[in-house]
Amino acid sequence: MRLLNKTAVVTGAAGGIGQAIIRKLLAEGARVVAADLSADALKVFNDFPADKLVTFSVDVTDYKQVEAMVKHAADQFGQLDILINNAGIGLAKPLLQHDPINDFEPVTNVNQKGVYHGILAAGRQFQAQGTRGVILNTSSVYAQIASEMTFTYNVSKAAVDMMTKCAALELAPLGVRVCAVAPGRVDTPMLRQYEALGLWEHIRKEQMRQEFTQPNEIADVVAFLVSDEANCINGCTVNASDGFENFKYPLLG
Incomplete structure (x- = not known):
């Protein structure tokens, strides 16, 4: 159990990837704060043992709420060790059909501003504790490639990659690692919007x-x-995409 007695906060906890992350962290011995915007969605964790998992309703676009989430984790379990900025939203819509208010700002606020808030709050908590820690951001392979109908999502995830690099550099003297994971096409409710198309x-x-x-x-x-086994991985984005970004759709097969 490589995360035994570590305290982790996971945002976007009620989503497909979020739930999977939480189950894995618990299996590895971590204590988890499962955070999501919807208190109703967090009811999926009601049957988990209270000494291992607590829930927290948070709007990641509001820094004060993110700061309170981090403090809650430290108060509940003694200190913060890991923050996973996993909250994210997406929209499939052609660029020239965008309404700037509805089709750019919400995605940017959650995917980009929300990650910034998490990095800032966790970094300050690690500094106050005087402990090492890990911040893991959920990026996407769409941060690295252009695609149709996902302009705002791609731009927001590209920002996540750069925030990961910059934060890693600034927080390294504190012993804090910052890295990102870039999923490709993952079978989640967010991706299922392509069925309707x-x-x-x-x-x-x-x-x-x-x-x-x-x-x-x-x-x-x-x-x-987020484990000590990855201690040499810092300031970079690790692709977990089945090679999606490395080839074009095959002509045959």
Whole structure:
């Protein structure tokens, strides 16, 4: 159990990847604060033991709420060791059909501003504790490649990659690591919006193995990255994408 007695906070906890991450962290011995915007969505964790998991309703676009979330984790379990900035939203819409208020600002506020708030609050908590720690940001392979209908999402995730690098540099003297994981096409409710567009089978075949990655596969990578076994990984984004970003859709097969 490589995370035994570590305290981790996971935002976006009620989503497909979030739930998988939390189950994996608990299996590795961590104590977890499961955080999400919706208190109702957090009821999925009601059956978990209270000495191992507590929930916290948070709007990551509000720094004071994020700061309170981090403090809650330290108060509940003694200190913070790991923060996973996993909250994120996406929108599939052609660029020229955008309404700037509805189609840019919400995604940017959650995916970019929310990660910034998490980095800042966790970094200050680690500094106050005088302890080492890990901040893990959920990025995306879409931070690295252009794609249709996902302009705002791609831009926000590219910002996550740069925030990861910059924060890692500034927090390294404190003994704090900052890294990111970049999932590719993961079978989650967010991705399922492509079913309504009639694109589900097409995007499935775009994977190198022509199968979607499962949330538990991302959770396995996350558990490694926040563990001491990944101590030499810092300031970078690790792709967990089945090679999605490395090839074009095959002409045959």
